Amino acid sequence: MMNKIKYFLKIIEIMCVMGTIFLIPFVSPTGLVKLMIGCIVIYLLRKIIVKERIYTYNKLDVYLLIMSVAFLIATIFSKAQVLSAFEYAFYIIIIIFGMITRNVISNDKLVKRVLHLINMSTLLVCLYGFYQAVYIKPMQKAWLDPSVRDEIKFRVISTFENPNLLAIFLVIVIPIALFMMLNERKLIVKAYYALSVIIFIISLGLTFSRTGMLGFVAAIVIFIVLLNIKYILYLIIGGICIIPFLPSVLMSRIRSMSVHDSTVDYRLKIWETTMQMINDNFFTGVGYGSGAYMEEYNNYLGKTKIVAHAHNTVLEVFAESGVIGLIAFVVFIGQIYFNYIKVILHSNKKMQKLILIMGISILTGFMINGIAEHTLFYYKNAAMFYVVFFLTSQYVEIRRWDNE
Numbered sequence: 001m002m003n004k005i006k007y008f009l010k011i012i013e014i015m016c017v018m019g020t021i022f023l024i025p026f027v028s029p030t031g032l033v034k035l036m037i038g039c040i041v042i043y044l045l046r047k048i049i050v051k052e053r054i055y056t057y058n059k060l061d062v063y064l065l066i067m068s069v070a071f072l073i074a075t076i077f078s079k080a081q082v083l084s085a086f087e088y089a090f091y092i093i094i095i096i097f098g099m100i101t102r103n104v105i106s107n108d109k110l111v112k113r114v115l116h117l118i119n120m121s122t123l124l125v126c127l128y129g130f131y132q133a134v135y136i137k138p139m140q141k142a143w144l145d146p147s148v149r150d151e152i153k154f155r156v157i158s159t160f161e162n163p164n165l166l167a168i169f170l171v172i173v174i175p176i177a178l179f180m181m182l183n184e185r186k187l188i189v190k191a192y193y194a195l196s197v198i199i200f201i202i203s204l205g206l207t208f209s210r211t212g213m214l215g216f217v218a219a220i221v222i223f224i225v226l227l228n229i230k231y232i233l234y235l236i237i238g239g240i241c242i243i244p245f246l247p248s249v250l251m252s253r254i255r256s257m258s259v260h261d262s263t264v265d266y267r268l269k270i271w272e273t274t275m276q277m278i279n280d281n282f283f284t285g286v287g288y289g290s291g292a293y294m295e296e297y298n299n300y301l302g303k304t305k306i307v308a309h310a311h312n313t314v315l316e317v318f319a320e321s322g323v324i325g326l327i328a329f330v331v332f333i334g335q336i337y338f339n340y341i342k343v344i345l346h347s348n349k350k351m352q353k354l355i356l357i358m359g360i361s362i363l364t365g366f367m368i369n370g371i372a373e374h375t376l377f378y379y380k381n382a383a384m385f386y387v388v389f390f391l392t393s394q395y396v397e398i399r400r401w402d403n404e
Helices: 002-023 029-050 061-076 081-104 108-136 163-183 187-207 210-227 229-245 248-255 262-280 290-300 313-346 350-369 379-396 398-402
Strands: none
Touching (some): 002 029, 029 379, 061 313, 081 379, 163 187, 163 210, 163 350, 187 210, 210 229, 262 290, 290 313, 313 350, 313 379, 350 379
């Protein structure tokens, strides 16, 4: 009887975690918090009932803890403590949910199922985006440089707030679909994921996000280099061959990237103002979260209008949490690269290597995107980023996976 209860509770736990991850692209911040808290409560109750250890240590957790403490310090010394406390609480809920995900989704079979669900939910996001492209054609003047507004009539946003946020999400998901395609043996399943990759890339193109495109290219290049550097030549040849077939409007959008672009000029002014904020709040920052950043930005207005974030992940972290937070963030990212690549070079397990290559490529695309956007600003992208981190970070434990 007790074994049946344990099994039943475990199934509920897995279904709740998987369901929450599937719904990330579709729910509001409040809805996501409720779902994650629900998963946390169910997880803790099951652990108490079956008397299992609540937490399993991972070597990267210490760096995540250091970063979280640095963000807590920024929250304590925030110039907008209520806003910082609210956003920090949201961050902690995401981190705890991620840890639970790693403990619940703890074998190859479950990991592949979760990645499959992410792929499926993203397909729905893209299909709705295609519907928008045909029937709604969403567009706001703020989304585009005036020089190409006559050429681009819409930018797909799907279930996201703006096209750049959707592009960041797709940069996360494309390597997942690529991993699933390479890891599968059945031809029909490979074809399904190959089609998914194509659909995701088309959707990314319909966002007309230039940073999204750069992030995608960086992610794919890193994926190919780590998989087999010999393939890089084929990637270059393929990239050159596809250029003549790209829509002219997309090529115009790519060519518009220059210092003379109004959106680039806009970001340069934001960065200049952000640097002033950093100089005045060097050690602990203005306070964790975009809310504190926006509040303090009001005091520096003059060169730009009010903005939600610094349009650069590194500058945003620096401004929010000072040099302490910046160092902690850089160390955390650096340790991910170091540990993932170390295992990739030494492991002979196919899935272990592929999933860590996937993790590195996602991180690279995410950080390249963060040159002109704050990639962790939006709750859906932050949640998915940390879910992927926790799913992949368990594969750095070489002994664990080598024994299977």
